[in-house]
Amino acid sequence: MENKKANKLVDKIIEDLGKTGINSDTLIDDLKELRTYALEEQVPLVVKVLRYTYEHIEENDSFLIPIPDDEPIDEETTSSDNDTVKDPVESLKYLISLTKSLNNKMNISDLKDYRDALMAH
Template sequence: MENKKAIKLIDKILENLDATGINTDALIDDIKELRTYALEQQVPLVVKVLRLTYEHIEANQSFLIPILEDENDEELAEAQEVESTPVESLKYLIALTRNLNNKMNISDLREYKELLMAY
């Protein structure tokens, strides 16, 4: 996202995930706030993914979508399997929203959207 406040909020969410894990109340509030920035910037994919994300966390008290695997790099995929914790997967999803000019980020956000909708 291009908004400086949104980028600070993304950094805050990532730091909080490192420090406290998936602390649902504060985390959901932060994701809802981040979603308002996506609404302002008119990025429907991010708006939808963030809504599905906080609804998923509210319903499950965790983030149960595994981190996306890179089909092109088997070693990376194996490394990701080891680190595929709810916190790591959620951190990856949130980090994707930081640079929406990257086509791979948009592709991964679409994949998360499909996984969240199918869950």
């Protein structure tokens, strides 16, 4: 995002995740605040992903969405291999970091993957 306050908040969220893990109370408030910056900048994909993210955390008290694969999914891979989240904190840190650089096409692609995974969950 372009807003410096939004980027500082992204850094704060990532730092907090590193220190305390998924602490629902402050994390959800921070995600809601970050979402207001995305609304101001009129970035509907980020607005939606952030809302789905904090709703998912409220519901599950964790982040159960894995980091999107760089490789196309191999037909022989079972869905249970892809559904396991090795590190919920790392996945959430990655998702939040994607919002900093929305000019990067890979970031947009990964945000869309997160959106779809959150909707399916």
